[in-house]
Amino acid sequence: MEVYLDHAATTPIHPEVLVAMQPYFTEQFGNASSLHKWGREARKAVDLAREQIADKLNIMCREVIFTSGGTEANNWAIKGVAFTREASGLKGHIITQKTEHDCVLNACKWLESRGFAVTYLDVDEFGMVNPEDLKSAIRPETFLVTIMHANNEIGTVQPLKEIGQVIKTANPAILFHTDACQSFTKEPLNLKDLNLDLITINSHKIYGPKGVGALVVKQGTKLVPLLHGGGHEFGHRSGTINVHGIMGFGKAVSLAxxxxxxxxxxxxxxxxxxxxxxxxxxxxxxxxxxxxxxxxxxxxxxxxxxxxxxxxxxxxxxxxxxxxxxxxxxxxxxxxxxxxxxxxxxxxxxxxxxxxxxxxxxxxxxxxxxxxxxxxxxxxxxxxxxx
Ligand SMILES: Cc1ncc(COP(=O)(O)O)c(C=O)c1O
Known part of the structure; x- marks a missing residue:
């Protein structure tokens, strides 16, 4: 008997996802920025996927910015917010916790090497952050809190609601980001209820293709882009859009x-x-x-x-x-x-x-x-x- 029990690393692509993606490799190969029929067909596919994801999270389509996956979205959320702060002549303080994915921890460590201060909160024996510890760690110069929704190794789901309340009560200007790569479609996730400003999600943990993800950016959130170029994705993230991957991501979300x-x-x-x-x-x-x-x-x-x-x-x-x-x-x-x-x-x-x-x-x-x-x-x- 063959039993695949490593879905937290990656899932297979669901057959219906593959069917949805296939035309965008062949006859509908257009660039979503082109004005002709091929381009318009590609744009339609991207718009549909954006809508499917926005519907799942109960947010506006414009708040979904496609990336190359969870690693890029986490790096962008953390560095983008830090660079925005740096652009106004300030460094400042970030709070995260010790069981984050390496892409969050290493992005934070890299920022530390550039003069930002970072607090790595302890967790209890079950992997839970204590909102009281977070409250005590907040400083006047804290500008970002990044706490994952669910852990990739031990599956612990963090109390995001309490964490969001602590942050916004202490200082509504502090941005709240969560890495929801493992929890997206498995746990309720709502920008407004949880006081979130930024959410990282990806496709290959939910029966979609690898190399696709998104950063949900709440309207009005200031975030310097990491990739400069032709101004794709509402000016947030340049680069020719991965139409087939995004189509697959949207379809996967609709199947959950x-x-x-x-x-x-x-x-x-x-x-x-x-x-x-x-x-x-x-x-x-x-x-x-x-x-x-x-x-x-x-x-x-x-x-x-x-x-x-x-x-x-x-x-x-x-x-x-x-x-x-x-x-x-x-x-x-x-x-x-x-x-x-x-x-x-x-x-x-x-x-x-x-x-x-x-x-x-x-x-x-x-x-x-x-x-x-x-x-x-x-x-x-x-x-x-x-x-
Ligand atoms: C919690 C978490 N964050 C981030 C990532 C990175 O996502 P990606 O593989 O799409 O870059 C993963 C997946 O490995 C993950 O489990």
Whole structure:
């Protein structure tokens, strides 16, 4: 049996997404900026996708600015706001937290090297930011808070509503950005209710193509562009528009549904329940309830996560250790360290992230394989207590 459980790294392209994209590779190949028929057809496709995304988020079409993905959108949100501030002769202070995706953390570190101050908030053992800590960290010169919606490794969903209230009560001029790459279409997300100014989303976590994303920019938000050129995307982001990718992104968004989310959640709960009940010493990483509908992440003391991953692979099961971006380094995941897991427990962790096509039968197969492989690996471990 083949079981793909790495949807947090990327999903397959849904067949209906592929069908929607195909004409824009061939007969409808036009440049969306051209005035002729081919150009107009391409523009129509981009307009439709923008509308599908805007509808999902209950925002205006003009607030959706397409990018090459989540990494670009996060970099643009953070550097764009910082450069806007710098343009008025000021540096200032940014607040983020320790379990952000590397593209957020490294953009912040780079800004630190250019004279900006950054606070990296601690999280609790479940990966949650405490809004009170945020309140204490806000300074008169704070101009941006960037806190992810849901974590890519442990699935913890942050209390964005409380965080938004703390920020805007302290100082309405502070901009609030969230990286919603993992949560988009899976968790309710509303610019107004959450006091957000900027939201990063992408396509390849939701059955769309890779290399496409968007930054949602609330109307009136001042943001210096990172890419200068012909003034595409309402002057925000230049470059010939990725028509087929954007078309696929829009279609993928239109296919997401509460039923599909409920399906993933049922599988998630089944997997968590069986693993914790049937594998001695298994620990769940992340929040027990405030977690993404498709995320599971376990530590199996006495087991090397990489070794387990390879054994699962041999049984046709795809999982991951840490995030896809950091899984080829030997360092313990920064997220596991931030939630206080000891390095040996961090290295003993695997993430299994679910998708629309997974089944209950697959979950049962995975549990049986896990039980067996964890037992075998522990029998070879010098540190694991003998059962
Ligand atoms: C939380 C989070 N942010 C950002 C990214 C980067 O997105 P992209 O792969 O579209 O650049 C990812 C995906 O790897 C992610 O999980």
């Amino acid at each position: 549904s509460p039923e599909k989310n409920r399906h993933m959640q049922t599988l998630r709960d089944h997997l968590i329940k069986r693993v914790l009940a049937e594998i001695p010493g298994a620990l769940l990483n992340g929040h027990p309830t405030q977690r993404l509908v498709n995320n599971t992440n376990f530590s199996f003391p006495g087991v090397e996560g990489e070794a387990l991953l390879l054994r699962l692979d041999a049984h046709g099961i795809a999982a991951s250790t840490g995030s896809a971006c950091s899984s080829n380094t030997l360092e313990a995941s920064h997220t596991m360290m931030a939630i206080g897991r000891k390095p040996e427990l961090a290295h003993a962790s695997i993430r299994m992230s679910l998708g629309w096509e997974n089944t209950l039968e697959q979950m049962d197969y995975v549990v049986e394989v896990l039980k067996d492989e964890v037992k075998q690996l522990r029998s070879m471990s010098a540190t694991w207590r003998r059962e």
